[in-house]
Amino acid sequence: MLPRSIAARSTRFSSAPQLQRLSTRCPRTHSLLLPSRIYHSRSSFIAGAKTHKAARWRLPQPATKRSLTTKPLPSTQSRFVRFCYRSAAYCGSVVLITGAVITAFFIYDATTYKNDPSNEEITVSELALHPRRGGPKNLPIASVLVDDDDQEGREMQTQKYKPKLVILGTGWGSVALLKGLNPDDYHITVVSPSNYFLFTPMLPSATVGTLELRSLVEPVRRIITRVKGHFLKAQAEDVDFSEKLVEVSALGPNGEKQHFYLPYDKLVIGVGSITNPHGVQGLENCHFLKDVSDARKIRNTVIRNLEAACLPTTSDEERKRLLSFVISGGGPTGVEFAAELFDMLNEDLCNYFPKILRSEISVHVIQSRGHILNTYDEALSRYAEARFAHDHVDVLTNSRVKEVQPDKILFTQKDEETGKIVTKELPMGFCLWSTGVSQTEFCQKLAKKLDGQNNKHALETDSHLRLIGAPLGDVYAIGDCSTVQNNVSDHILTFLRTLAWEKGKDPQQMEISYKDWRSVAKRVKQRFPQASDHLRRLDRLFEQYDKDKSGKLDFGELHELLHQIDSKLTSLPATAQRAHQQGQYLARKLNKIAHAAPGMRLNEMDYGDLDEAVYKAFEYKHLGSLAYIGNAAVFDINGLNFSGGLLAVYLWRSVYFAQSVSFRTRVLMAMDWTKRALFGRGEYTTCVYRSNILTAPHRHDELLDKTQQP
């Protein structure tokens, strides 16, 4: 028999006989043995008993002995008291942890201040302070820089005698290059008028305050620290390829332009592009969206127009004009800006401005082609158009801007039915010019003085990104300012030849049907996305080049067709994606060259061969395109199309969040998105800056008056 207290308690868990059956006596001491587990309910006891038949048996522990006594069990606290105790314990832990974190933060923060001025001895070369003059224009030659001898924390001295690598520009290409270079291989100097890297894909969001500009920029000095590089806030003017000197200009202390030479062993040109004016008159009445200062000006103008539209002295007609926002260019930048502008007007405006504004605002997109986002898959273009139609964003396709006047735009539009071209007028209070890119003045100058540079839109390089016409292996060009000589037709014809041989046919005798042509075109589009534009109407192209009307294209006809497309292609797509890939490629190659060069030179191998010897040619891999279209986004990922509402927007944000340049910018972006959700898009004030071109994004001292109008 079990003692009474056990029997009584065990009825809570199971029946007494059951427990008795499961209990046994020790064969040696004859004391009571109990199962090593205590079960809290009858069912769990039975289940436990079944599954733990092989459970070890053990002698009762002192704790078990207590329960065997006949003393009443100590009375337990009420649930409420237990809850209070637990809550207090949790709160205490949270307060303790938070306190510890805050204290740790303050301790860390305190260590970041520097009270005593630095008294360390600084060595600066005489040549850095008083550079010798020389070169074709007898200008100072900056062969030694003022921070070349810096030590204690910067350790620049170790780089002093390494090969000089000069990088022009601080954009996507240059920054990808800087991030990929080995720290100890080159003496690196970056030259650019912008002392920051700008995350351009999110720039349209910054024009309306969804994101703050500071979240999109990363100071370049921070980026070059890893490679112990130097930065000169200046602009490249010219290059003397024979003497290996870059002519650079910078604003002196009194605002005057000063010129000097910067010597190089290797030069990388990554100066980007400028907006293509397309020869249109009156672009001084337009805004551009290329830089931080452009985004600020746009934001100011939008808010200034909204404020002016609220004045009692503004007539109805004038109000409508002020609230007419025109975007010239239906590519990704124009479309994303239109979408952001619409979001801002739709979501935030009603909360802070008179309701009448909302009903009188109009957003127009003027697009020269048949669809907006015309480099994307047609289904996505149509989706974007449907979205804009839903949002009452007016899309004017087949329209070309003729002239921009201060208060209106003149444009021609082709009537789709009659084919007639009519000229129309659109009153406007704001116009964004976003119609593709063209070459900077600096690149035009270089192209003129080099042999083999025939492209009007970009500097031509070979497939190793070496500038054609410059001494081999000295000068590279990456990003928007350059194009690789692709020879699309040769590439595809090689592919077709291989295909023919595989099928056991003579390539010259091969003929392809319309179906084959479609798959060839698909392949061309994948390999050369910039060709997509010229491969829209496949049926028409087929018809046009099927000269003998046989319903098939023979090798000669196909060659001619592809050659025509090839000649129309200006460059690789002017995208961050391409510039980034080229920067990464060049970094890998320059790292290899740095290690291979000494050995190659010993073996008297021609230095110009080094590129080909150490690394493969550059190959652009198009990873896809995405665009934000106003609380919706479209993805064109190599034929895999995807579009949608807010879920797609979150995905779109995640992609750019992951690509953002640093942890700091990621944190700031996340904070901005949170801020938008909680408080809207921010202050509706305008900013005035001392100079028109704000080159340093963090210079708040230049902010004169936040309430005045520019």
Ligand SMILES: Cc1cc2nc3c(=O)[nH]c(=O)nc-3n(C[C@H](O)[C@H](O)[C@H](O)COP(=O)(O)OP(=O)(O)OC[C@H]3O[C@@H](n4cnc5c(N)ncnc54)[C@H](O)[C@@H]3O)c2cc1C
């Ligand atoms: C608003 C906007 C949105 C965009 N969105 C996307 C997108 O979503 N996806 C995408 O793939 N691409 C996008 N792009 C395109 C992308 O930004 C460019 O293709 C990319 O910036 C090109 O990189 P880059 O290095 O060639 O030149 P850039 O990034 O333009 O940098 C050029 C650098 O050269 C400097 N520079 C200029 N002249 C000189 C000189 N004479 N001497 C020295 N330095 C000089 C400039 O100050 C700048 O630092 C967008 C562009 C814009 C403007």
